[in-house]
Amino acid sequence: MNHDATPSNTRSHDWKVHGYVAEYGDVDSLIHACEKVRDAGYTKWDAHSPFPVHGIDDAMGIKPTILPWIVLGGGLTGLLTAFVLQWWTNAIDYPFLISGKPMMSIPAWIPVCFELTVLLSAISAFLSVLVLNVLPALYHPLFNLERFKRATDDKFFVSIEAADPLFHETNTKSLLASTHPAALETCMEETKQAKLPIAFHYVGALATLLTFIPLALIYKARFAKSDAPRVHIVWDMDWQPKYKTQKQAKFTGFADHRTMRQQIPGTVAWGDDPDASPLTTGKDAAGNWINNFPLQVDAQLMARGEERFGIYCAPCHGLDGAGTGTVARRAEQLLAANKAQGWTRPASLVGTLEDARLRRDTPNGELFNTITNGKNTMQGYGGQITPKDRWAIVLYVRALQRAKFLPDADVPPELKDKLAGK
Numbered sequence: 376m377n378h379d380a381t382p383s384n385t386r387s388h389d390w391k392v393h394g395y396v397a398e399y400g401d402v403d404s405l406i407h408a409c410e411k412v413r414d415a416g417y418t419k420w421d422a423h424s425p426f427p428v429h430g431i432d433d434a435m436g437i438k439p440t441i442l443p444w445i446v447l448g449g450g451l452t453g454l455l456t457a458f459v460l461q462w463w464t465n466a467i468d469y470p471f472l473i474s475g476k477p478m479m480s481i482p483a484w485i486p487v488c489f490e491l492t493v494l495l496s497a498i499s500a501f502l503s504v505l506v507l508n509v510l511p512a513l514y515h516p517l518f519n520l521e522r523f524k525r526a527t528d529d530k531f532f533v534s535i536e537a538a539d540p541l542f543h544e545t546n547t548k549s550l551l552a553s554t555h556p557a558a559l560e561t562c563m564e565e566t567k568q569a570k571l572p573i574a575f576h577y578v579g580a581l582a583t584l585l586t587f588i589p590l591a592l593i594y595k596a597r598f599a600k601s602d603a604p605r606v607h608i609v610w611d612m613d614w615q616p617k618y619k620t621q622k623q624a625k626f627t628g629f630a631d632h633r634t635m636r637q638q639i640p641g642t643v644a645w646g647d648d649p650d651a652s653p654l655t656t657g658k659d660a661a662g663n664w665i666n667n668f669p670l671q672v673d674a675q676l677m678a679r680g681e682e683r684f685g686i687y688c689a690p691c692h693g694l695d696g697a698g699t700g701t702v703a704r705r706a707e708q709l710l711a712a713n714k715a716q717g718w719t720r721p722a723s724l725v726g727t728l729e730d731a732r733l734r735r736d737t738p739n740g741e742l743f744n745t746i747t748n749g750k751n752t753m754q755g756y757g758g759q760i761t762p763k764d765r766w767a768i769v770l771y772v773r774a775l776q777r778a779k780f781l782p783d784a785d786v787p788p789e790l791k792d793k794l795a796g797k
């Protein structure tokens with residue numbers, strides 16, 4: 376039962392023992408043999424089977440490898456990289472306010488963090504498996520044994536390497552013999568590794584040099600000018616069967632040969648106002664701001680204006696129009712606590728004794744226009760408030776202004792005593 380493998384092609388190389396290889400016909404014998412070798416204390420040995428064998432790890436005494444820790448490290452590195460990258464770019468290097476979210480908005484960062492965690496975990500798992508197993512290996516001394524080929528077919532093997540500190544020419548062999556193998560062989564390996572043929576080095580060097588050509592071409596393209604037409608790789612994307620705007624159509628479907636069709640009569644484009652009038656623009660026919668009201672002014676309109684002002688304007692400008700609404704006060708708090716930046720205070724609609732710009736120098740039409748289209752940092756409310764309601768608000772703003780700096784003559788006589796505190 377004891378054939379020593381005599382390599383068929385010994386060439387001029389010296390041979391030494393790589394190890395002993397025992398062959399078994401079934402899984403149970405393999406497991407028993409493994410338990411014996413494990414209990415004898417060997418470390419450089421292996422079991423070979425055509426398929427995964429349950430319980431072989433225990434039988435071989437294989438401890439968990441370091442791989443999970445490497446993958447954990449890779450994953451954490453990915454997580455940290457994603458987090459720091461987003462934190463640095465979003466919150467530090469170029470602070471960019473998005474929808475009023477905090478600068479450090481972690482929920483928005485989760486997809487990138489997740490992706491990088493998975494990516495680096497997978498890459499480190501893949502590379503570590505190769506490195507830890509010394510792969511890829513194109514050659515292994517065990518392949519010198521003809522018999523060993525059946526390790527991928529129907530036989531099971533245990534191999535103990537001569538490099539194991541416990542390896543002993545006779546003791547190791549008798550240990551394996553005591554496991555009742557179907558065959559026991561000595562595996563030889565060459566003492567010297569054959570050299571790679573010199574041509575491989577040349578081809579390798581040449582291939583490395585060739586990889587620089589695309590880089591050099593890209594680099595050159597950044598500076599050089601050329602009259603040659605560009606290379607078209609995807610033809611049907613560069614030349615699509617389509618017409619561009621404002622061009623002549625070659626096909627005869629349309630008598631006027633325009634690629635674009637004319638508007639259907641009566642079309643109103645977004646932003647167009649076919650019935651522009653002082654009521655909707657705040658301007659007269661000459662284009663000047665009007666300073667009256669283009670609709671009937673009555674108590675009903677005033678009441679409507681008060682209500683609409685409370686809904687649309689008071690949050691910022693305050694119920695009295697002085698510019699200290701709840702939004703403004705909250706913003707001032709955040710500013711004071713250094714939690715916000717870039718805030719423009721809502722204007723005081725009533726002004727002060729000296730500053731009468733909005734009170735006296737701004738025509739009704741211009742106030743109306745400010746509500747419609749906004750001004751500077753204030754957005755327009757034209758899309759939300761109907762023209763009639765906008766005029767109602769203008770009317771109410773006028774009332775607020777008047778109430779703030781009430782001319783003496785305006786105060787009803789019966790209230791004068793009350794005001795004077797009598």
Ligand code: HEC
Binds near residue numbers: 688750751772
């Ligand atoms: C979200 C807060 C906010 C709301 C709501 C708001 N405003 Fe303003 N408004 C401002 C701010 C801020 C300014 C100052 C804009 C600037 O100068 O950059 C301003 C300025 C103004 C001005 C002065 C424009 C000028 O000529 O200087 C008027 C008038 C005005 N708002 C009217 C209104 C009216 C009427 C409403 C309700 C329909 C309203 N605003 C709703 C924030 C607001």
